[in-house]
Every structure is written in C-alpha cells, then in structure tokens.
Amino acid sequence: xxxxxxxxxxxxxxxxxxxxxxxxxxxxxxxxxxxxxxxxxxxxxxxxxxxxxxxxxxxxxxxxxxxxxxxxxxxxxxxxxxxxxxxxxxxxxxxxxxxxxxxxxxxxxxxxxxxxxxxxxxxxxxxxxxxxxxxxxxxxxxxxxxxxxxxxxxxxxxxxxxxxxxxxxxxxxxxxxxxxxxxxxxxxxxxxxxxxxxxxxxxxxxxxxxxxxxxxxxxxxxxxxxxxxxxxxxxxxxxxxxxxxxxxxxxxxxxxxxxxxxxxxxxxxxxxxxxxxxxxxxxxxxxxxxxxxxxxxxxxxxxxxxxxxxxxxxxxxxxxxxxxxxxxxxxxxxxxxxxxxxxxxxxxxxxxxxxxxxxxxxxxxxxxxxxxxxxxxxxxxxxxxxxxxxxxxxxxxxxxxxxxxxxxxxxxxxxxxxxxxxxxxxxxxxxxxxxxxxxxxxxxxxxxxxxxxxxxxxxxxxxxxxxxxxxxxxxxxxxxxxxxxxxxxxxxxxxxxxxxxxxxxxxxxxxxxxxxxxxxxxxxxxxxxxxxxxxxxxxxxxxxxxxxxxxxxxxxxxxxxxxxxxxxxxxxxxxxxxxxxxxxxxxxxxxxxxxxxxxxxxxxxxxxxxxxxxxxxxxxxxxxxxxxxxxxxxxxxxxxxxxxxxxxxxxxxxxxxxxxxxxxxxxxxxxxxxxxxxxxxxxxxxxxxxxxxxxxxxxxxxxxxxxxxxxxxxxxxxxxxxxxxxxxxxxxxxxxxxxxxxxxxxxxxxxxxxxxxxxxxxxxxxx
Numbered sequence: 040x041x042x043x044x045x046x047x048x049x050x051x052x053x054x055x056x057x058x059x060x061x062x063x064x065x066x067x068x069x070x071x072x073x074x075x076x077x078x079x080x081x082x083x084x085x086x087x088x089x090x091x092x093x094x095x096x097x098x099x100x101x102x103x104x105x106x107x108x109x110x111x112x113x114x115x116x117x118x119x120x121x122x123x124x125x126x127x128x129x130x131x132x133x134x135x136x137x138x139x140x141x142x143x144x145x146x147x148x149x150x151x152x153x154x155x156x157x158x159x160x161x162x163x164x165x166x167x168x169x170x171x172x173x174x175x176x177x178x179x180x181x182x183x184x185x186x187x188x189x190x191x192x193x194x195x196x197x198x199x200x201x202x203x204x205x206x207x208x209x210x211x212x213x214x215x216x217x218x219x220x221x222x223x224x225x226x227x228x229x230x231x232x233x234x235x236x237x238x239x240x241x242x243x244x245x246x247x248x249x250x251x252x253x254x255x256x257x258x259x260x261x262x263x264x265x266x267x268x269x270x271x272x273x274x275x276x277x278x279x280x281x282x283x284x285x286x287x288x289x290x291x292x293x294x295x296x297x298x299x300x301x302x303x304x305x306x307x308x309x310x311x312x313x314x315x316x317x318x319x320x321x322x323x324x325x326x327x328x329x330x331x332x333x334x335x336x337x338x339x340x341x342x343x344x345x346x347x348x349x350x351x352x353x354x355x356x357x358x359x360x361x362x363x364x365x366x367x368x369x370x371x372x373x374x375x376x377x378x379x380x381x382x383x384x385x386x387x388x389x390x391x392x393x394x395x396x397x398x399x400x401x402x403x404x405x406x407x408x409x410x411x412x413x414x415x416x417x418x419x420x421x422x423x424x425x426x427x428x429x430x431x432x433x434x435x436x437x438x439x440x441x442x443x444x445x446x447x448x449x450x451x452x453x454x455x456x457x458x459x460x461x462x463x464x465x466x467x468x469x470x471x472x473x474x475x476x477x478x479x480x481x482x483x484x485x486x487x488x489x490x491x492x493x494x495x496x497x498x499x500x501x502x503x504x505x506x507x508x509x510x511x512x513x514x515x516x517x518x519x520x521x522x523x524x525x526x527x528x529x530x531x532x533x534x535x536x537x538x539x540x541x542x543x544x545x546x547x548x549x550x551x552x553x554x555x556x557x558x559x560x561x562x563x564x565x566x567x568x569x570x571x572x573x574x575x576x577x578x579x580x581x582x583x584x585x586x587x588x589x590x591x592x593x594x595x596x597x598x599x600x601x602x603x604x605x606x607x608x609x610x611x612x613x614x615x616x617x618x619x620x621x622x623x624x625x626x627x628x629x630x631x632x633x634x635x636x637x638x639x640x641x642x643x644x645x646x647x648x649x650x651x652x653x654x655x656x657x658x659x660x661x662x663x664x665x666x667x668x669x670x671x672x673x674x675x676x677x678x679x680x681x682x683x684x685x686x687x688x689x690x691x692x693x694x695x696x697x698x699x700x701x702x703x704x705x706x707x708x709x710x711x712x713x714x715x716x717x718x719x720x721x722x723x724x725x726x727x728x729x730x731x732x733x734x735x736x737x738x739x740x741x742x743x744x745x746x747x748x749x750x751x752x753x754x755x756x757x758x759x760x761x762x763x764x765x766x767x768x769x770x771x772x773x774x775x776x777x778x779x780x781x782x783x784x785x786x787x788x789x790x791x792x793x794x795x796x797x798x799x800x801x802x803x804x805x806x
Contacts, residue, residue, distance in 0.1 A: 041362040042401050043328055046100040048555065050374070050554075051374070059073050081183075082183075085183050093401060096183075107159055107160075110194070113171070113172065115173075117136065125170065146162060147159070163210075164207040165214065171229050181237055193242075194243070199249075201216045202248045224267050231275065239275060244279050245280045246261070246294075272300075277302070280328065282330065283309055286310065291313075303328065304364060307330050308334075310330075318351075321356055325360065326362055327362065328364045329349060330366035330367065332396050332403070338389060339423070341423055342403060342406075350407075364400065365396060372392055374551075432569040434569065437621055448668065449672045462679070469523060473762045473783060474524035474525070478535075478768055479529070481530070506581070521788075527585035535598045536606045543572065543574075565607045566608045578595060578629060586638060597629060598626075598644050599645040600622040600670065600672075602648065620665070620672065641683055648666060670685070685708070745790055762784075
C-alpha cells in the first residue's frame with residue numbers, strides 16, 4: 040500500500056529558515072549561506088520521509104517565502120516596478136516582490152484560504168510577457184535524485200494560479216486573469232518536459248481552488264488546461280490535489296474527467312462529504328490519494344477510524360490504486376513533537392506534529408497492506424480514550440454558561456449613532472482623532488526583562504517596575520506627539536494570542552510549536568484542549584496603570600474571541616462555535632472589568648475574523664453567524680459611554696460587509712495601504728469607520744498622509760474618519776516610529792485646519 044504527503048513545513052525544526060533569512064536581509068550573511076540552509080532543509084525532509092517509508096515524497100514545496108510567489112517567479116510574471124525584464128529571477132527581485140524596498144511597495148499579501156498562512160498575490164494584466172524564469176522545481180527534483188530520493192515535484196496548478204491572482208494596478212478591475220491561461224500553459228509544458236527529462240515519474244499539481252463554488256466558465260478552464268497539457272503529460276503520472284474542503288458535486292465530475300491525470304487527491308478531514316461522492320462513482324484505473332491525516336491541526340489521528348474509512352475506499356478503487364495521504368500540506372503544523380520536552384505528558388500523548396503525522400500515514404498504509412503495528416495502534420487507542428475521559432477537558436459550569444447564550448443576539452440596547460453622541464460628550468475628541476493600533480516597539484531590553492521574569496531570575500517587583508517605566512515612556516511619547524487616544528504599548532505581552540491564552544484555563548503551550556505565517560514570520564499557536572474560562576483579570580492592572588499617568592483616554596487592548604480561536608490549534612471534539620462562545624464569555628468578563636476600572640475606550644482586535652470563513656458557500660452563513668455573535672457577546676454589557684473599537688487587517692472584507700456592520704462596534708479600523716485602499720468600500724451609513732491612513736511599513740510623508748485622509752472623504756464624511764498607523768508598531772524601531780507618528784499627527788492637524796476653514800467660509804458666506 041502506497042503513502043504520500045502533500046507538503047511539509049519548510050521552516051526547519053529550530054526555525055533555521057527564519058534566522059537565515061533575517062541574517063541575509065540584514066546583510067550579515069551571503070547568498071551562498073542562504074542557499075546552503077535551504078538545501079539542507081530540503082534534503083533533510085526528503086531523507087526523513089524516505090526513512091519512514093513514504094513512497095510519494097514531495098519536492099518543490101520548500102520556499103524562501105511562498106509557493107505562489109515561486110510560481111510567479113517560474114512564470115516570469117514580475118510587475119514592472121521591480122525593474123526585471125528577463126533572465127533567471129534572483130533573490131534581489133524575489134525579495135523585493137515579497138517585502139518591498141525603500142522606494143518600491145511589496146505585492147499584496149492575503150490569507151491562504153481559511154488558514155493563517157499568507158500568500159503573495161500575483162498582479163496580472165493583458166500585457167504581461169510570461170517567460171520561464173525560474174527552474175526551481177526541476178533543480179529541487181535533481182537535488183533529490185542525487186541523494187537517492189525519487190521525489191514528486193509539486194506545482195501550483197495553472198488554473199488555481201490565475202484564480203488566485205488579481206488585476207495589476209492600472210488594469211481594469213473587470214479584467215480576468217483567467218484569460219491568460221493560454222499564455223502560461225506553454226511554460227507549464229516546458230517545466231513538465233524538463234521534469235520528465237530529469238526522470239520524474241510523478242508530478243503533483245495543486246489545484247486548491249477546485250473546492251470553491253466555481254461557475255461553469257471557471258470549471259471549463261480546468262478541462263481546457265489539462266486537455267492542452269495532455270500531450271506533454273504522456274510518460275509521467277499526474278496527481279491533482281485538492282484540500283481544505285469538500286469538492287462540489289459538479290466539480291467532482293469535471294475533476295475526475297480531466298485528461299492526462301492519473302490520480303486525484305482529496306481532503307477527507309475538512310471534506311466530510313467527499314467520501315459520499317467517491318462512493319457514488321470513481322473512475323476505473325485512477326489513483327485515489329486519500330487525505331485522512333489532518334494537515335492543519337495537531338491532534339493525533341484516530342487510527343482505527345481512519346483505517347475503517349480506508350477499507351471502504353479500498354473496496355471502491357482497489358488496493359493497488361489507493362494511496363494514504365495527508366489532507367493537505369503539513370505546512371500548517373509545527374515540525375516535531377519530539378522537541379516539546381516540557382509539555383504536559385498527558386496532553387502530549389494526544390498530539391501529533393508534522394513528523395508524527397508522517398509516521399501516522401505510514402502506519403495506516405502498512406496496516407492496509409496487512410502489516411499492522413499492533414503496539415502503535417494500541418498506544419493510539421489509549422491516547423484517544425484518555426483524551427475523551429480526562430476531567431481536565433470538561434468544565435460543567437463553562438458548558439452551561441455557553442449553552443445559556445442561545446436565543447439572544449447580544450446586541451447593545453442603543454444604536455451606534457446614539458452611542459457615539461454619548462461617547463463624544465465624554466471623550467471630547469477632535470475631528471479626525473489620532474490613535475495607534477496598540478503595540479509599540481518591542482526592544483531587546485523588553486524581551487530580556489520578560490524572559491528573566493519567566494525564568495524567575497528577577498522578582499515580580501523588579502518586573503513590574505521595569506514594565507511600568509516602559510509604559511510611562513510610551514505614554515509620555517504619545518503626549519509629546521499630541522496623539523488623542525493613547526495606548527499603553529503592550530510591553531508586558533509576548534504575543535497577542537499567547538498572552539491571553541496563558542491566563543485562560545483550557546489552554547496549553549509549546550516551546551517549539553512554530554508555524555510559518557509568512558516569509559520569516561512564524562507564530563506559536565496555543566493549544567485549546569478543554570473548556571475555556573478566565574479565572575482572574577488579565578489586562579486591568581496595566582491599563583489602569585497607564586490611565587493614571589495621563590488625562591487623555593487610554594485604550595484597553597484585548598484580542599477578540601474569534602482571533603484567539605482562529606490563531607490557536609482548536610480542540611476537534613466539539614464544534615468550533617462552542618469553543619468560541621466560551622472564549623467570548625471570558626473576554627466579556629475582561630471588558631466589563633476594564634469598564635468598571637474607568638477605561639472608557641476598549642479595543643477588541645479581530646484580525647483573524649474573516650480567515651476562518653469556509654471556502655464553500657454552503658457553510659459560510661453559519662460561520663458568519665456565530666463569529667459575529669461571539670464578538671457581540673464580548674462587549675454587549677458595556678454602557679453607551681464606553682467606546683468599543685475593533686481592528687481588522689490583511690484580508691478581503693468586501694464580500695462580508697454585512698458581517699462588519701453586525702459586529703456592532705463603535706469604531707472599526709482596517710488595514711488599507713497593503714490592500715490599496717479597497718477596504719474603504721465596506722463603509723456605510725450608521726457605522727463609525729476608521730480608515731488605516733497613517734504610516735505604513737515605511738516612514739510616510741505628511742503630504743502623503745494628507746492625501747490619504749482627503750481621499751477617504753470620497754467614501755466617508757470627515758466625522759467618520761480616524762487617523763491611525765496602517766500596521767503594528769511592535770516590530771519597528773523607535774527611530775522609525777517617532778517620525779512616522781509625528782507626520783501622522785501633523786497631517787491630521789493640517790486637514791482639521793482645512794476643514795475648519797471651509798466650515799467657517801460656509802458659515803460666513805452661506806454657501
């Protein structure tokens with residue numbers, strides 16, 4: 040019985056990729072060194088999979104940034120602003136597209152389907168001159184072959200690449216990148232021909248957009264693409280991979296009829312209905328790559344349950360055509376559970392990271408072949424039983440409180456407009472009020488203080504003193520800059536999720552459970568293993584300390600329940616909605632305590648609100664209902680005079696405008712520079728909306744910010760605009776932050792003066 044892995048984490052067991060990238064970007068290491076690190080990571084992954092018996096081992100899944108950007112490089116689809124015209128694309132152009140430069144903006148970055156991974160969005164137009172500009176896929180296959188590992192090169196499929204693209208700047212928004220299919224297929228043919236010549240016997244085409252609800256025109260594009268590729272696919276086996284959801288019934292018919300394709304991969308974890316489609320008919324003689332091992336969560340596989348599913352599939356497609364696989368790439372899981380030497384032993388027995396999931400795939404394949412490892416299966420069954428019966432998982436009081444939420448929409452009693460009037464009387468803010476998103480630079484000294492306190496090298500008194508000094512510095516700086524609504528800077532917080540999770544019951548934390556979010560940025564999601572509750576206040580002490588230092592309002596800063604959920608590894612033994620309601624109740628307790636402590640402006644960040652939106656439309660309505668309810672639960676108990684802010688970033692919100700209105704927040708701020716101002720389109724009457732029009736990742740000039748502010752008046756009246764930075768200040772230096780914020784405040788004051796002059800002229804002249 041054959042085994043397969045869709046993809047594997049590229050960051051390395053000790054985040055080697057992150058550190059080598061950052062060293063390279065800062066000029067501390069050479070191109071040669073970066074390439075050596077990449078080669079080592081790729082080869083070690085191949086050897087690891089070969090050692091445990093994986094038959095179909097993926098290559099070209101390693102990337103120095105992102106697999107979509109790698110495809111852009113392969114096709115030579117470089118936007119003109121990067122100054123590339125021909126030849127092999129090097130790191131200078133590659134990283135300019137990913138990160139931008141002092142003079143050129145980066146390409147847009149958005150979430151990869153409903154995950155926390157980000158991809159670089161291709162920018163295409165009718166005049167793009169495609170050319171074969173990166174041989175990375177072929178070179179990686181050849182490297183594997185030198186090591187004695189015959190890999191399966193992975194390519195992002197041509198149709199999905201185009202469907203994930205957007206019209207380039209200056210191109211009509213109605214332009215369809217899919218119209219370029221005929222121009223990119225010749226390059227795909229070149230790549231396939233080179234891979235065949237190098238000896239590849241299998242090629243994997245990832246076509247994740249097949250799980251979306253596609254119209255007939257888009258589905259026809261798949262038929263046309265693979266018909267065109269059929270001639271060059273002769274002599275090589277092709278598997279088309281889908282993941283993250285069920286394949287729609289009509290799409291299933293199109294997919295399983297594609298020409299030149301030997302096998303089809305399905306996500307049987309998130310795709311709960313795909314099994315029924317397969318039972319209804321599967322093409323004779325084709326391979327089925329059955330994704331029964333979860334690639335997105337960290338819970339150990341229920342081997343007995345998966346084996347039962349595989350037996351059903353075996354009876355349909357035959358033993359020789361069934362391949363045991365992961366449901367998607369393991370990119371979304373940490374690398375190796377072995378590195379977790381301090382994790383609670385019972386909880387650890389319930390988990391599987393990427394390295395363990397590879398072993399699960401192999402164990403299932405061997406069991407199907409009659410070589411079942413009874414000891415391994417018995418240990419797995421014991422762990423499954425332990426998790427179901429553990430008293431630490433269930434809290435009856437929390438379950439009852441969450442169940443009692445049903446039947447109410449948890450809206451505040453008065454309208455947004457009425458609340459805003461009450462808040463203005465209390466806060467007395469100017470037109471175009473200024474504030475920041477929340478965090479201020481996290482210096483090396485701050486990180487040292489937190490680490491020493493956690494390691495018990497300094498006392499609590501010393502720690503509080505150090506953090507208090509930092510808060511005072513941040514408050515005074517904001518006063519000097521003349522910012523209207525201040526923040527305390529969050530010096531006590533290591534991470535916006537982990538900080539709260541560490542203070543909530545039902546969460547566990549890893550030491551090395553890192554997952555790539557984008558580029559060199561890695562996150563370490565907490566694990567929600569049980570019912571969630573808040574035993575005591577989490578932020579009140581620091582927020583009230585900051586408020587005592589100034590007469591200006593200081594925002595209480597919280598992470599919202601949906602973002603905590605979506606940026607954690609969530610328990611899979613109850614619906615995600617139930618877990619979210621539990622978190623919402625915990626955040627509500629915190630919001631209520633902040634208000635009682637005199638904090639009148641409270642920001643509940645929901646950066647990950649949309650990224651959990653299921654790919655299939657049939658499931659989206661239910662998701663939108665419970666995430667909005669969860670957010671409203673978190674702030675429904677405050678008075679009209681308490682102003683609730685929320686911040687949304689790095690996603691597409693245009694299609695869920697109603698959701699943002701239904702959140703019932705008083706002030707909504709969004710990222711608008713990286714998305715080219717598109718998020719302004721969600722504004723509507725009756726919602727106070729703050730556009731992200733302050734400094735971005737570079738020090739934006741006052742003139743530029745003035746222009747952005749005035750351009751927002753195309754959608755909003757000045758009364759509805761706040762002026763804020765367009766990104767977090769956490770990762771920046773004070774040498775950047777101070778001039779950037781100074782320019783922002785100067786710009787706001789300049790526009791205020793213009794508005795006051797216009798108002799005076801109107802009053803004076805009656806026009």
